[in-house]
Structures are given as structure tokens and as C-alpha cells.
Amino acid sequence: MWYKSSVFRWVYYxxxxxxxxxxxxxxxxxxxxxxxxxxxxxxxxxxxxxxxxVGFGAxxxxxxxxxxxxxxxxxxxxxxxxxxxxxxxxxxLIGGTLFGLGWALTGACPGPVFVLVGHGIWxxxxxxxxxxxxxxxxxxFHGQLVGG
Amino acid sequence: MQGLIDxxxxxxxxxxxxFMIALLIPLLALYEGKPFGVSRNFRHICAAILPGKxxxxxxxxxxxxxxxxxxxxxxxxxxxxxxxxxxxxxxQLSAGATQLIAHWGIKTGNELSPAFLLETDxxxxxxxxxxxxxxxxxxxxxxxxxxxxxxxxxxxxLSNFQLPSLVAVVGFFIGGLLGSWxxxxxxxxx
Numbered sequence: 455m456w457y458k459s460s461v462f463r464w465v466y467y468x469x470x471x472x473x474x475x476x477x478x479x480x481x482x483x484x485x486x487x488x489x490x491x492x493x494x495x496x497x498x499x500x501x502x503x504x505x506x507x508v509g510f511g512a513x514x515x516x517x518x519x520x521x522x523x524x525x526x527x528x529x530x531x532x533x534x535x536x537x538x539x540x541x542x543x544x545x546x547l548i549g550g551t552l553f554g555l556g557w558a559l560t561g562a563c564p565g566p567v568f569v570l571v572g573h574g575i576w577x578x579x580x581x582x583x584x585x586x587x588x589x590x591x592x593x594x595f596h597g598q599l600v601g602g
Numbered sequence: 603m604q605g606l607i608d609x610x611x612x613x614x615x616x617x618x619x620x621f622m623i624a625l626l627i628p629l630l631a632l633y634e635g636k637p638f639g640v641s642r643n644f645r646h647i648c649a650a651i652l653p654g655k656x657x658x659x660x661x662x663x664x665x666x667x668x669x670x671x672x673x674x675x676x677x678x679x680x681x682x683x684x685x686x687x688x689x690x691x692x693x694q695l696s697a698g699a700t701q702l703i704a705h706w707g708i709k710t711g712n713e714l715s716p717a718f719l720l721e722t723d724x725x726x727x728x729x730x731x732x733x734x735x736x737x738x739x740x741x742x743x744x745x746x747x748x749x750x751x752x753x754x755x756x757x758x759x760l761s762n763f764q765l766p767s768l769v770a771v772v773g774f775f776i777g778g779l780l781g782s783w784x785x786x787x788x789x790x791x792x
Contacts, residue, residue: 463634467669470629471676472683477626479684480610481619482693485714491699493775493782499616499696504756506620511761514628525635534637536749536759536766543769549747550755550773556740557774558781559733561716563752564641564745567738568674570715572681573690577719577734584738586651589644591739592746593658599747 457526475569484569486561493558545600611689627758636669639754641745643667643674690714706790729789740777748773 456462481503482488492500515533517523523531539545557563560581562570567585570578592599614622630636645659646667653659684690693712695703700710708716718724725734745751748770750759756774759767 463669464672466633467672468676468679470626471673471678472680473622473629473676474626474673475677475680475682476610476684476688477619477622477680478677479681479690479714480614480688481616481623482613482690482714483619484681485693486716486719487693487695487699487703487710487714489778490703490782490786491695493778494699494702496698496702497696502616503620503623506617507623507757508760510621510624511627511757512763514624514631515761518628518631523632525631526633527635529635531631531635533631533762534639534754534758535762536755536764538766543766546748546755546766546770547773547776549744549749550770551744551777551780552740552773553744553748553751554774554777554779555781555785556737556744556777557752558778559737559785560741564644564741565677565751565753567741568640568677569681569684572678572683573685573715574682575715575719577725580725580734581738581741584735585644585742585745586648588739588742588744589648589746590652590654590656590659592743593645593648593654593656596656596658 474565475572478566478569479573484562484566484573489558489561539600607687610684611687613692613694623757624761627761634669637754638758639670639750640674640677641741641751641754643670644742645746646671685714706787708790727792729792732789744777 478484483500483503488500491497518531519533525531560567562578562581564585567578567581571582626638630638646663649659649661649663691713693714695710703710708718724730748755750767750770752774755767755770760771
């Protein structure tokens with residue numbers, strides 16, 4: 455089948471990315487202003503977006519599980535499970551708080567950081583390089599921080 | 603085609619945006635059973651260019667992540683297409699947000715991104731370094747620590763009723779409120 459070919463597969467993921475970039479832009483989720491507005495509870499806009507996305511996301515996820523949906527390659531879809539971390543899920547709270555701080559400062563979460571490079575906001579490449587350094591530092595201390 | 607471009611060029615109501623984001627979940631799941639999650643790409647890039655001896659970065663990143671990195675490349679392209687052809691500069695901030703941001707000394711029009719992100723005076727100032735370098739570091743370090751970001755936890759994780767994702771999202775807001783209410787106002791005083 456043509457849609458299972460290696461070439462189509464790469465084109466497909468590229469187009470999903472293009473769609474993601476367009477949607478992040480049109481939703482204004484890439485806007486530093488919108489992020490500050492959200493954290494100051496000055497508009498429903500971002501909450502409406504996240505709420506609708508989770509609502510429909512939950513519906514799609516439920517339907518795929520309920521009907522044991524198979525993907526194009528014939529495998530049953532298994533939505534990703536997040537592994538618990540200790541009694542209080544500490545890594546999620548600590549890591550989430552650190553990321554939230556970075557999100558507020560830069561006004562961009564990881565997807566929008568890349569989308570903004572496409573907008574010509576080239577200073578986001580500084581954010582990307584810094585994020586890779588942050589990733590490397592986490593990797594160095596991975597064992598001590600989250601165990602294993 | 604022109605109709606599509608016209609539609610794409612108008613501001614989107616929040617429920618259209620939310621639905622379009624949610625569509626990414628079945629688009630990825632039903633093609634090849636893949637999860638929606640952007641920040642794991644930081645790990646893939648690190649594993650590709652500087653794995654060193656860290657066990658966390660020693661895995662087959664091509665097998666695990668080349669599809670996701672392709673999405674990332676597409677996201678840059680999509681950002682370019684949208685910014686050039688789909689007129690994103692009609693952002694209608696609330697009066698409250700406009701006032702708040704003006705109070706910080708930052709100009710707001712109906713632009714999507716603030717001008718200071720491209721001003722050399724800002725980029726070479728201490729606050730510029732704190733916003734971009736420290737902010738970027740926290741994005742990389744924090745999303746790996748939390749094992750996900752807005753896409754993986756707030757969208758995909760909550761959609762699948764994962765408790766760890768809810769905890770992560772609570773964290774996102776604790777950090778975000780600290781950053782937006784305390785850190786940024788102090789930074790923009792200088």
C-alpha cells in the first residue's frame with residue numbers, strides 16, 4: 455500500500471508537523487502576550503483552547519480504546535500511560551514547576567519555540583540551545599533525580 | 603483554495619483551535635500508534651549530537667524519535683507558512699492583559715510576538731539572558747524532569763486521564779504563576 459511506504463511515512467509526519475505549526479500559530483498559543491494573559495487570568499482564550507483540546511482529545515482517546523482501534527499498520531492503538539513516580543508523583547510536580555517557570559519567562563512551550571523560529575523569531579534558537587543544555591544536565595543527573 | 607486561505611487568515615475562535623489541536627491525537631495514533639509529545643525531541647536531539655556516557659541518552663534515537671523530529675521540522679515550516687500566508691497578526695488581547703503588559707513597559711499592538719524578542723538591546727541585556735537562556739534551560743531541564751510538556755501532559759496525558767499528567771499540569775501553573783507574577787515584573791523594572 456502506498457500509504458505504508460517509507461516515503462509517504464516521512465511526508466505524513468512532515469505534514470502533521472506543518473499542521474501543528476499552523477494550528478499553534480492560529481490558536482495564538484505561540485504568543486508571549488497570550489501566555490502572560492493566561493497566567494494572570496485576564497482572558498478565557500487559552501483556557502478555552504486547552505479545555506476544548508482535552509475534551510475532544512479525551513473523546514478520541516476513549517473511542518480508540520473502546521473500539522480497540524487499529525492503526526494503518528494493523529496494530530491496536532495503546533494510548534501512552536505515564537509511569538507513577540513515588541507516592542506523590544514528585545518528579546512531575548518538581549519538573550512541571552521548573553518547566554512552568556521557563557514557559558512564563560519565554561512565553562513559549564517546546565512546540566511553539568520551534569514554530570516561532572519559523573516565524574523568524576530567530577532568538578528562539580537561543581532558547582533551543584539552552585533547552586538542550588538543560589536536557590544534557592538532566593541526563594547527567596538522571597539517576598540521582600528520578601532513580602534508575 | 604482561496605476560500606481555505608481566507609478562512610485560515612481569519613482569527614480562530616478558541617473552540618476551533620482546541621478541536622484542531624485535539625485532532626493531532628488520532629492523526630498520530632491511527633497512523634502508526636504514536637503518542638503526541640513534543641519535548642521528548644530535546645532528548646532525541648541530545649542523544650543524536652552529544653550522548654557522551656549518560657545512560658539516559660544512549661539509545662537508538664533514530665528508531666525512537668526520527669518520526670517526531672520530522673514533525674518538529676514540519677512545525678518550523680508550518681510556522682513559516684502561517685506567518686507569511688495566514689495573517690497571524692490580529693491578536694485581540696483582553697483590556698486587562700494589555701494594561702498589565704503596558705505597565706511592564708512593553709508595547710502591545712495586535713502583533714503575535716513582542717518586538718523585544720528581536721531587539722539587540724534586549725538580547726544583550728541581563729534580562730534578555732535571563733528570559734531566553736535561563737528560560738530555555740528550565741524548559742529543557744523541567745520537561746525532561748517532568749517527562750513531558752504541554753502536549754504530552756496537558757493535552758495527551760489529561761485526555762487519557764493520567765494522574766501523573768495532572769500533577770505535572772499543576773506544576774506548570776505553579777511555575778508559570780511564579781514566573782509571570784513575580785519574576786517577569788522584577789526583570790522588567792530594569
